[in-house]
Amino acid sequence: MTRFDTIRPVVWQDDHLQLLDQRLLPGETRWLAFHDSAAVAGAIRDMVVRGAPAIGIAAAYGAVFAAREAVAAAPADWLPRFEQALAVLGDARPTAVNLRWALARQRRQVDASTDDPATVLLREARAILDEDLAANHRMGELGAGLMTEPGGVLTHCNTGSLATAGYGTALGVIRSAWAQQRITRVYADETRPWLQGARLTAWELLQDGIPVTLLADAAAPALMRSGAVRWVVVGADRVTANGDVANKIGTYALALAARHHGVGFMVVAPTSTVDMALPNGDAIAIETRDPAEVLGVHGTPVAAAGADAWNPVFDVTPAPLVDALVTEAGVIHRPDTESMRAAFPVERAAQAMPGGA
Numbered sequence: 302m303t304r305f306d307t308i309r310p311v312v313w314q315d316d317h318l319q320l321l322d323q324r325l326l327p328g329e330t331r332w333l334a335f336h337d338s339a340a341v342a343g344a345i346r347d348m349v350v351r352g353a354p355a356i357g358i359a360a361a362y363g364a365v366f367a368a369r370e371a372v373a374a375a376p377a378d379w380l381p382r383f384e385q386a387l388a389v390l391g392d393a394r395p396t397a398v399n400l401r402w403a404l405a406r407q408r409r410q411v412d413a414s415t416d417d418p419a420t421v422l423l424r425e426a427r428a429i430l431d432e433d434l435a436a437n438h439r440m441g442e443l444g445a446g447l448m449t450e451p452g453g454v455l456t457h458c459n460t461g462s463l464a465t466a467g468y469g470t471a472l473g474v475i476r477s478a479w480a481q482q483r484i485t486r487v488y489a490d491e492t493r494p495w496l497q498g499a500r501l502t503a504w505e506l507l508q509d510g511i512p513v514t515l516l517a518d519a520a521a522p523a524l525m526r527s528g529a530v531r532w533v534v535v536g537a538d539r540v541t542a543n544g545d546v547a548n549k550i551g552t553y554a555l556a557l558a559a560r561h562h563g564v565g566f567m568v569v570a571p572t573s574t575v576d577m578a579l580p581n582g583d584a585i586a587i588e589t590r591d592p593a594e595v596l597g598v599h600g601t602p603v604a605a606a607g608a609d610a611w612n613p614v615f616d617v618t619p620a621p622l623v624d625a626l627v628t629e630a631g632v633i634h635r636p637d638t639e640s641m642r643a644a645f646p647v648e649r650a651a652q653a654m655p656g657g658a
């Protein structure tokens with residue numbers, strides 16, 4: 302562990318799940334307790350917990366409740382109820398593949414063992430969490446290694462400890478690179494409409510003593526034009542078989558501006574975010590949320606009454622705009638179908654949850 306490794310948003314305590322309520326940060330640090338699978342699905346949907354790896358981990362713990370509930374209700378025929386509860390968890394948010402990846406992994410555990418299902422699933426949820434933490438530290442080292450000359454970095458959304466088991470993906474790279482003095486300044490987009498950058502990324506960085514400069518999302522191209530940014534470093538919710546990347550809305554615009562200004566564009570995501578079952582980004586289900594999120598700021602309405610809003614919360618960055626894809630398995634420069642297939646075994650495609658995207 303480094304000194305930059307303290308926040309843990311998903312914690313199993315005794316017999317239940319504790320989630321740090323990310324809707325309230327940085328103003329309030331409140332933990333919520335969860336004891337059933339439907340409530341965990343609700344917490345994912347309502348963004349108590351968010352970020353692709355973190356929602357996968359929370360869902361893996363949700364599967365423990367699902368098994369407990371199903372076995373208690375129908376000891377001799379619990380599997381159909383269990384699968385129904387997994388489907389509810391899997392439908393909580395559509396875009397991040399980590400959610401369905403974690404549930405598919407849990408489903409396979411049930412087939413592979415004759416032990417008490419909840420015990421088996423709890424052990425596996427812990428393994429998923431531990432592996433994510435280890436992957437983040439590895440990606441931190443790999444991504445920092447790409448920053449050969451000191452300079453400014455720009456990040457988007459929140460990809461830190463709060464979005465993962467701990468340490469973070471893109472923010473993990475930033476933590477590692479900052480510790481190695483490879484970064485002169487961290488810039489963070491505020492990330493409308495949920496303000497994950499202004500609320501969560503800035504909070505995490507300041508907790509670690511890393512100074513951060515916030516900017517409105519629309520200011521990013523001008524910042525790149527000024528020469529202040531060497532790397533844009535972002536996370537991902539899904540990376541498809543050709544290297545296309547779904548991530549927080551606004552990422553695509555950053556990639557376009559970065560290419561125009563000769564700024565490096567790095568995507569940092571664990572292999573649990575890679576979906577070799579989908580040929581390209583057009584096949585990714587992009588979540589759209591309540592227009593009210595755009596019509597107001599953090600819950601306070603600001604738009605002219607009567608205006609409508611379009612609120613897709615992710616976009617797809619085409620693979621050719623990605624300079625480096627960093628996973629715990631290594632770095633792929635300018636990913637494409639060939640390099641993705643070489644790096645990730647095709648059997649990953651067969652690991653998706655039944656029922657599609």
Ligand SMILES: CSC[C@@H](O)[C@@H](O)C(=O)COP(=O)(O)O
Pocket residue numbers: 351352353354397457458459460461464465469470471497535536537538548549550614
């Ligand atoms: C390590 S997190 C990668 C992505 O999940 C992150 O960039 C992101 O888009 C999160 O979106 P959110 O809507 O806050 O869940």
